[in-house]
Amino acid sequence: GSPSRYDFVIVGGGTSGLVVANRLSEMGDVTVAVIEAGDSVFNNRNVTSVQGYGLSFGSSIDWAYQTDVQKYAGGTRQTLRAGKAIGGTSTINGMAYTRAQKVQIDAWEKVGNKGWNWDSLMPYYKKSEGFEIPTPEQIARGADYYIRYHGESGPLKVGWPIMMTNSSMLPILDETFQKIGLPYNRDVNGGYMVGLTSHPNTVDREANIRADAARAYYWPFEARPNLKIISNTYANKILWANESNGEAVAIGVDVIGPDGGETIYASKEVILSAGSLKSSVILEHSGIGNPEILGKFNIPVVVNNPSVGENLQDQTNNGLAYEGTEFWLGSPTFSALPSADQLYGKNVSAVASFVNSSLADYAKAVAHSSNGAVQEANLLSAFQLQYDLVFKSQVPYAEIVFVPIAHSFSSEYWPLLPFSRGSIHVKSPDAAEPASINPNYFMFEQDLNSQADVARYIRNLFETAPLSDLVGDEFSPSLDHVPKNASESEWTNWAKSTYRSNFHPVGTASMLPRDKGGVVSPELKVYGTKNVRVIDASVLPFQLCGHLTSTLYAVAERASDLIKKQYIPR
Numbered sequence: 001g002s003p004s005r006y007d008f009v010i011v012g013g014g015t016s017g018l019v020v021a022n023r024l025s026e027m028g029d030v031t032v033a034v035i036e037a038g039d040s041v042f043n044n045r046n047v048t049s050v051q052g053y054g055l056s057f058g059s060s061i062d063w064a065y066q067t068d069v070q071k072y073a074g075g076t077r078q079t080l081r082a083g084k085a086i087g088g089t090s091t092i093n094g095m096a097y098t099r100a101q102k103v104q105i106d107a108w109e110k111v112g113n114k115g116w117n118w119d120s121l122m123p124y125y126k127k128s129e130g131f132e133i134p135t136p137e138q139i140a141r142g143a144d145y146y147i148r149y150h151g152e153s154g155p156l157k158v159g160w161p162i163m164m165t166n167s168s169m170l171p172i173l174d175e176t177f178q179k180i181g182l183p184y185n186r187d188v189n190g191g192y193m194v195g196l197t198s199h200p201n202t203v204d205r206e207a208n209i210r211a212d213a214a215r216a217y218y219w220p221f222e223a224r225p226n227l228k229i230i231s232n233t234y235a236n237k238i239l240w241a242n243e244s245n246g247e248a249v250a251i252g253v254d255v256i257g258p259d260g261g262e263t264i265y266a267s268k269e270v271i272l273s274a275g276s277l278k279s280s281v282i283l284e285h286s287g288i289g290n291p292e293i294l295g296k297f298n299i300p301v302v303v304n305n306p307s308v309g310e311n312l313q314d315q316t317n318n319g320l321a322y323e324g325t326e327f328w329l330g331s332p333t334f335s336a337l338p339s340a341d342q343l344y345g346k347n348v349s350a351v352a353s354f355v356n357s358s359l360a361d362y363a364k365a366v367a368h369s370s371n372g373a374v375q376e377a378n379l380l381s382a383f384q385l386q387y388d389l390v391f392k393s394q395v396p397y398a399e400i401v402f403v404p405i406a407h408s409f410s411s412e413y414w415p416l417l418p419f420s421r422g423s424i425h426v427k428s429p430d431a432a433e434p435a436s437i438n439p440n441y442f443m444f445e446q447d448l449n450s451q452a453d454v455a456r457y458i459r460n461l462f463e464t465a466p467l468s469d470l471v472g473d474e475f476s477p478s479l480d481h482v483p484k485n486a487s488e489s490e491w492t493n494w495a496k497s498t499y500r501s502n503f504h505p506v507g508t509a510s511m512l513p514r515d516k517g518g519v520v521s522p523e524l525k526v527y528g529t530k531n532v533r534v535i536d537a538s539v540l541p542f543q544l545c546g547h548l549t550s551t552l553y554a555v556a557e558r559a560s561d562l563i564k565k566q567y568i569p570r
């Protein structure tokens with residue numbers, strides 16, 4: 001048949017890709033194709049079920065990427081979950097909707113990304129959001145908000161699940177936290193995240209189903225004649241024009257679908273939205289990356305940029321669990337977000353000065369582990385900025401979630417801003433083969449120590465009334481495994497042997513100036529190319545204190561406007 005040709009070809013119909021596809025196809029005179037490896041999950045109960053978190057793990061819609069052996073974290077591999085479906089990871093995630101602390105987004109502009117700050121992103125958080133005003137019943141159970149922070153007419157439904165945990169829970173948590181110095185935060189989504197909160201979720205309350213990227217941005221618009229999803233189709237690499245003086249020009253994408261291999265041609269742009277564990281890998285297979293790495297697999301270098309695939313940042317998750325003295329029903333939405341001051345109390349200055357005095361070593365170690373691909377000086381300034389966010393701006397230092405379900409009361413947590421940095425790189429010339437993924441979990445002492453420190457904070461919390469009245473024995477880790485006055489190393493050994501990824505990988509195609517380790521510009525254009533962008537979690541230059549999707553939807557909304565400005569004559 002005749003070759004497939006579109007104006008815009010988007011690789012990955014996930015959280016970010018579907019936003020871009022929707023907004024670009026609003027321009028009636030352009031055609032948009034989305035290449036997606038997965039299929040529709042519109043009627044998949046593991047996806048739609050509001051209380052079904054985890055049901056899709058290990059199923060055919062979970063990429064279940066494997067990391068390399070984690071040498072600082074007990075020598076095991078981790079499974080990194082990611083959605084393989086129309087809707088991407090938004091179809092399998094935990095649905096928490098929390099944004100970021102204002103200073104974290106402002107930091108993007110501070111490091112050289114002109115135009116990216118909290119105030120310029122806020123209209124796009126709102127544009128994507130269809131906030132559902134809680135019912136009186138939900139308000140009684142803790143749903144709380146300031147309407148000025150929310151958009152009510154965006155496509156993504158955001159609110160509280162129809163069945164929330166009973167109304168005594170939040171006051172009990174609040175009274176307990178007041179005793180240990182953590183105030184209540186009425187609305188976590190206004191740019192100030194510290195405190196105890198009942199956060200909204202990406203949920204369609206009326207239908208009582210998950211609100212994912214496909215339900216928000218694709219299915220209602222499926223009939224647009226200029227928007228096409230090419231599903232069950234895997235993108236291998238970008239194809240380039242033969243002639244280009246200067247910037248590389250993409251002409252299309254090499255894919256393999258149900259009918260075999262073909263080229264999907266793009267007359268305007270190729271946009272990578274395959275997620276932070278994949279977009280940078282596609283760049284490498286397309287010849288954009290570190291010549292030393294590409295050379296090993298005979299991939300011809302199109303753009304020399306050693307930063308591609310570096311700067312990988314993820315978080316580590318552990319949990320404690322208690323026997324409940326009651327029986328609980330409903331979907332819990334309680335999070336505590338203490339700052340370093342609140343977590344460490346009078347010890348905070350000792351911790352701060354230990355971290356401060358380690359920053360130069362951290363920078364040296366990461367530069368070394370990247371074989372010099374990442375510059376030590378760039379790392380040091382990134383680490384100083386992160387230090388300032390944690391210890392001067394006092395952004396949240398950890399998130400702790402509370403899950404009273406049936407006869408148990410468990411609590412998962414993750415330190416929000418580890419210093420460890422890793423990478424993702426190709427390890428085969430064959431694009432169908434997995435890449436080498438190395439997050440370097442617990443590379444630095446403070447990352448591991450904080451994993452122990454938050455656990456102790458939680459144990460102490462559950463021993464504090466009135467929360468202590470709701471629980472009996474701790475059964476995980478249990479006092480047998482980690483005794484009452486356990487040492488730091490008893491806690492860290494437990495953490496290393498039981499942690500998992502928190503599934504928030506970012507940074508592998510960072511938006512930063514090129515000489516500071518960037519892969520994309522503030523227009524999210526890949527340096528050295530004329531018409532390739534990355535729009536997904538890969539571009540976030542630093543980890544955030546919020547869960548990622550709210551910010552990814554906003555970034556994709558803003559990026560779509562930047563693209564449209566270029567194509568709509570004004």
Ligand code: FDA
Pocket residue numbers: 011012013014015016017035036037038080081082083084085086087088089090092093094095096097098233234235236273274275276278503504505535536537538547548549550552
């Ligand atoms: P995303 O993964 O959504 O999209 C990438 C798409 O590209 C996928 O559809 C994939 O199939 C496709 N693709 C990849 N390679 C391809 C190729 N070669 N060819 C064609 N298609 C390809 N966040 C949050 O806000 N609240 C939460 O509660 C949670 N909880 C949570 C739990 C779990 C288990 C996970 C794994 C993640 C979360 N997150 C979360 C994180 C959040 O869901 C995640 O960061 C974003 O959905 C990522 O969006 P992206 O657009 O970057 O990629």
